[in-house]
Amino acid sequence: xxxxxxDILYPPIEPYESGELIVGxxxxxxxxxxxxxxxxxxxxxxxxxxxxxxPYHRRFFDPERYRIVLLDQxxxxxxxxxxxxxxxxxxxxxxxxxxxxxxxxRKNLGIERWQVFGGSWGSALALAYAQxxxxxxxxxxxxxxxxxxxxxxxxxxxxxxSAMLPDLWEDFIAPIAVLERSRLLEAYHRRLSDPDPAxxxxxxxxxxxxxxxxxxxxxxxxxxxxMTEPRAAVALARIExxxxxxxxxxxxxxxxxxxxxxxxxxAVIVQGRYDICTPPMTAWDLHRAWPEAEFTMVPxxxxxxxxxxxARALRAATDRFAxxxxxxxxxxxxxxxxxAAEPEPEPGVDLGASAEPEPGVDPEASAEPEPGVDPEASAExxxSAGADPDPEAGADIDPGAEATQESATEDSNAKxxxxxxxxxxxxxxxxxxx
Numbered sequence: 001x002x003x004x005x006x007d008i009l010y011p012p013i014e015p016y017e018s019g020e021l022i023v024g025x026x027x028x029x030x031x032x033x034x035x036x037x038x039x040x041x042x043x044x045x046x047x048x049x050x051x052x053x054x055p056y057h058r059r060f061f062d063p064e065r066y067r068i069v070l071l072d073q074x075x076x077x078x079x080x081x082x083x084x085x086x087x088x089x090x091x092x093x094x095x096x097x098x099x100x101x102x103x104x105x106r107k108n109l110g111i112e113r114w115q116v117f118g119g120s121w122g123s124a125l126a127l128a129y130a131q132x133x134x135x136x137x138x139x140x141x142x143x144x145x146x147x148x149x150x151x152x153x154x155x156x157x158x159x160x161x162s163a164m165l166p167d168l169w170e171d172f173i174a175p176i177a178v179l180e181r182s183r184l185l186e187a188y189h190r191r192l193s194d195p196d197p198a199x200x201x202x203x204x205x206x207x208x209x210x211x212x213x214x215x216x217x218x219x220x221x222x223x224x225x226x227m228t229e230p231r232a233a234v235a236l237a238r239i240e241x242x243x244x245x246x247x248x249x250x251x252x253x254x255x256x257x258x259x260x261x262x263x264x265x266x267a268v269i270v271q272g273r274y275d276i277c278t279p280p281m282t283a284w285d286l287h288r289a290w291p292e293a294e295f296t297m298v299p300x301x302x303x304x305x306x307x308x309x310x311a312r313a314l315r316a317a318t319d320r321f322a323x324x325x326x327x328x329x330x331x332x333x334x335x336x337x338x339x340a341a342e343p344e345p346e347p348g349v350d351l352g353a354s355a356e357p358e359p360g361v362d363p364e365a366s367a368e369p370e371p372g373v374d375p376e377a378s379a380e381x382x383x384s385a386g387a388d389p390d391p392e393a394g395a396d397i398d399p400g401a402e403a404t405q406e407s408a409t410e411d412s413n414a415k416x417x418x419x420x421x422x423x424x425x426x427x428x429x430x431x432x433x434x
Contacts, residue, residue, distance in 0.1 A: 004308045009059035009315060015070075021108060023074070023101045025092035030078035031071040031105055035063040040138075040325045041111045042318070043069045043102065045129075047120030047144075050239030052077025052232070056306070060117065060314050065322040069114070071105060073098050073125075076235045083235040086195040090242045095249045099129050106136060115321060117314075119143035119305050120278060121240075124248060124255060130265060131258040140267040140293075141317045143310060144275055144303045145283035147255040148248035152282055156214075157185055157244065161276050165214055172210035175203050185245055192238045201230050204237035211236075214276045217302040259290045267293035268317040272301035272310055 018032035035058070042061055046053050053070045061068050074093045075083035083090065102125075106114060115138050118126030123142040130137045146152065155161055162169035173181055180187035191203035205228050212227035213219070227233060251257075267290070271283035280297065287295040294317075298309040305311060 005056065005059070005306060005311055008308060008311045009056065010061065010063055011059070012055060013058055013063050015058075020080075021071075021101070021105055023097075023104060025097070026081065027074050027092065028080050029071055029074060029101050029105070031069065031109075033067060033069055033109070034058050035061060035066045035068040037067055039065050039067040040322050041067045041069065041109075041114035043071070043106070043114050043116055045102070045116065045118035045122035045125045046070075046073065046077075047118075047122045048076065048236055048240055049073060049098070049121045049125075049243050050076040050083060050236040051121070052235075060305075060311070061318050062322055064327045065325040066318070067111075069105070069109065069111075071102070074101065075239050076232075082231070083238045084231045086197070086200075088238060090239065093239065093242065094246070095125065095128055095243070098125055099132050102129050103133055103136065112136075113138045115139045115141065115318075117141040117318070119314075120146050120303065121243075124148055127255045127258070127262070128250075131255070131261045134262050134265065137262070137265055139321045140262070140265055141270075141314060141321070142267065142286075143270045143305055143314060144278045145269060145271060145286050146278040147253070147282055147286075148244065148250055149253055149282070150247065152278065153185070153244050153247075155279060156277055159184075161214065164276050168210060168213050172206055175206050185241060188237070189241050189245055192234075192241050200238075201234060204234040205230065207237035207241070208233035211240075211277065215302060215304040216307055217272070217274055217300065220304070220306070223304070223306070256285055256289045259286075263290060263292055266321070268313075269293050269295045270298065270310055270313045270317070271296070272298050272303055272307065274301065275303040277303040 013034050015032035015034045016037065018030070020028040021031055023029050044053065044057050044060075046057065050073070052072045057070055058068050072079040074097060075081070075088065075090065081088060083093075113136055116126045116130055118124075118141075120143070123145050124147055126140055126142060127147070130140055159169075173184065175191065176184060176187045188203060188207060192200050192207070194200050208227045209224060212224040215223065227236065269283055269287060269290075271280050273280060283295070283297075287293070296313050298307075298313055301307040301309040305314060
């Protein structure tokens, strides 16, 4: 990581609490808290999807004023099962599962409202979450805006960015046969979903190296090494490819169209002028749709939060939003932290488990489903859809519904408009499978 960050961000800190949240579908999501337990709550949403969190992510926030919550999204980081495993099943890993996971974590930690901080894919997830749960969000800090519109994906994964980085592009397409290069997302999907490590590991490393090499204005060999470590690379590549083939389960342009739901929320948008991964066109489109949000174009940066200009702008935003929060009276004693009891959850809520399922719903049920029906989809979800369910897909998640262990449904091929309580089915990207 850039050494200049020590002069920009807060000093390193360690969590005072961590755990795993059972979110259903066999998934456990790692979470941690650091900073001031009585401070202003903020949740950090990492990029990728599939990138996981890092210790320096805690450092964007004043530890005396903020209660800092980090989580590793499904399938990556310290969450389990890990997407690097050959038998990894991503059917229950979609945008709307993650939105439900974030909301479930908020409730289980007893947080009424929190600031949402997200960069790159994290900016898309932050927008989706805020549009689904606007009353739970105090502010938004967004960096490197990414909304998964078709032309954004084609720019970076189907050849557009090759005009800027032709040498790195050659390495990206090297694992793909010439006749398959007209549809690279699908060609990579075939290799990344192959259970043979001799097939999926080289493909994942090539995918991750392309991304890591383009994230910073100047080369960052340490970042490339970290992202191309085989286990991390496989998880990142598999999850990203899975999401991108399905357009994030968004309607085209959905996150920009949904700005009215969050227009009243104070927000800061930070964008690198020379961002190749998520070009400024998307941040500018968001700025035009949401002029009330503060917009900062960093003149000497690309995409990464670790670049000095971007890091400085992000810290300035979090400092300003916390300016009215009193400083902690004193630093907690390390021995007290290590021996402190876990905070009391809401009545009837287990911090190590998801919220109580709705009456009559067995979250562990394993009864054999009818042919063609997603085994985890509930009858209630079908009934609330307002239309005959698609026999080839499960019920969509209603992003506005209260999060429970069953709030993350199993359809990985349907797109759900943010803030729309009516579930809609839509066809998955041609040629994609999950």
